[in-house]
Amino acid sequence: MTFIKTLSPLKLSGKTIVIPVVSTANVAQLAADLLIASLGLERVAVFDSRYGIPLVGSSEDGVGITTAFELYGCETSEILVFQQRCPPLRNRKQEFIDEVLAFLRQAGVSGCLFLSGVDSSNRTDNQMFTPIYQLQSPMNKNNNSLLSRLAESPMPTYTSPMLRRPGDSNDGTQIPFIPGGGLTRRFLLSLPREWSIYTAAILMFAMDGDNRADAHLLASAVVTVLGLESNIKEWKEPESWNQGLFGTPHDSTLYG
Template sequence: MSNFTSCGSFSPSSFASATLILPAVSLGNVPQLTADLLIFSLGLKRVGFVGRGDTVAPFAGRGEKGGEIVTGVIEVYGQEGSELYVIQQRSPTLKSQKDRHITLLKTFINSNAFGAVLILTSLDSAIQNDAQLLTPYQRIIPPSLSSLPSQLQKIQNIPPLSLSLSQPAASVQNITSSYPPFLPAAGLTRRLLTALLEEKMPIPHGAIAAWCVEGDNRGDSRSFADMVLYVLDLQDVVQVQEPASWEGLFGTTEGWSGGSGADAELYG
């Protein structure tokens, strides 16, 4: 049984061989903000939903267009016949539903035969070493992946992630290899990477991790969107633009605002 509900006349057959951008809910919500920028800048439309929304916190709000509603359901954006689709998850995964949530995404990806999956995640800058201060983005690729599809070839130009952190004692018992690596503050990224490798013939995939801190993360998200467009070889044809919904994202421009207002220094 399909776990995807289409909007209008959209056909899931369009997913076959396409690239899926999958943001993980992680530090600073940078992947979600990056997905917002990609959706708006690429002119993508909502084509459907994954699941029923019962694995994430309930949420609803007004969208960019009059009458449009955005929800806590896992939304999928793209266009009929497009080679690129973006998932947007606007609320966190329920703690009691983490396993179901991962299974939901895994089933959606595998049953629709995507050609490649690119996971976006974020890590705490506080754990960077001196060398990593010069590398704002690092890649995570399964060592068992013999080759990358053309859609992800340029991810190899990003330095590989290297962390020298002690793993929590509770998780060490369940580790059978060094992949996926321990990813503090990266949400369900590690579980996603593990789930995608469980198939006999896993769909080619990888992840890009962005170093960040909590605060006004618009700048981090714009830079991350530029990096994703570079990997997808779209950097010369798409200019990143902020959607209207970002007005007042971190406060207004007057008074105790934060954001880009007079008190922006509060956010670093």
Template sequence: MSAFIYPLASTSTAPLSFKGSTLILPVVSVGSAPQLAVDLIINSKDLGLRKVARIDPNYCLPFIGPSERIQASGSQDENDVCTALEVFQNLDALTVVQQRSPVIKSQEAQFVSELLAWIRDSEFKEVLVLSSIDAAARTDAEFETPLLHLTPIGQPSRVNSLSERLSKSFPAFEARPPPSHLVPRSFSSADEKQTIPLIPGGGLTRKILRAASSSGLEADTGAVLLFCGEGDNRGDGHALAKVACTLVGSQPKGEFEEPPSWSSLFGQPIDQSMFG
């Protein structure tokens, strides 16, 4: 196992393996909808995900916080903490990364390179990238759907593959002239010719998919993009979590239960009686 990822000593005596499993990878993007979706997924008792490793946090802005992980006894694990990048896995060959802090700008290229190398060396079967896109960049036609999909160029077509399921479920995200206020300073005319279009508010999504296109990644890879803005994005998190679980075939039996930390993050819902 490379220095990019550190297995937890308490998980198992057997070597950690991801071969043949499906990876859900959230990207820090507008509204943090991917992180909220993964919060719901890893908090689901039906899916049975447990923390198995940490990814080197030095790529990200410093972050640490209390853990919400529950022990086998049913009590909270007071010896555990949350860090910027963590890996969860269950017995159904589902692997989920949670990223709670953005990657440092100067570390982006190195992080994407190490991330793709880990995915390639781990021999994942599928990689579903969760991302959001600024709702202000929506075209008239895209008001008919809150979700779009995007896949790396050059992937071999496979029956019932993730990319095929994405293309059948959601319209493709296509390049368009971006609003001037959403264009990064580093954006040039050459970028318009790239195979992966600019994704307003999409964080590292574009760089990850571009790297996947050129790295010869064997894992079937695709991204689902949710239009949203900044604010109380709990609803976006629920919507994206349901879509992600449907795409990877790991639906929980009941509704997603929100983790306790959300009550501190967004506060309690507004009492509707105050409006009469």
């Protein structure tokens, strides 16, 4: 089975893809939801679900089903969103990463932006000034990607007070440990030496709870970095947020 099943003949080459990694508070997935709804992106492909924990649900428009990994885009938008709704299986993580990176190469995208939550309990005093940080791949070179302007933005670079294992360094020459960041660090470490796609990550400190405000802040950072402010007059939240974001309400009789 091929990794991707195309549902629309949308041209992918030259676009910038946003990939929310399953991580702390699912803030990355919520930000991706906002981007999809507000930019009017449509589902154009689905990916092989065997790499993820089994998941299926109703689609946003009530037609068909939603699966674990889906690609959203449209002719008039310069960005794609690879929405992940479940984490990959523990014994298939590297296979999943390899398939995603192979897809990005084959698609010919110009840039790849990972979104990730970071556990707020690991935040240092110096990181209290802003919840949003960036990480650049050390292989990045200036190109025509919308994402290349991230390197010139005032968004601070993420550093971690925690070492993944003895021998790691915090001197900026390595990808730092990202507590609660899911596969974000592993994605960046798995990029091959000849990788030519401009790749970076935007990280946001968060805690589990009602993270809608966090999602708006993260999505706004993405839009600003990519220069797409004029494409969004106002943020549109998916209808599903009103019905199932935090599950169904408790039966009031439970409380007497």
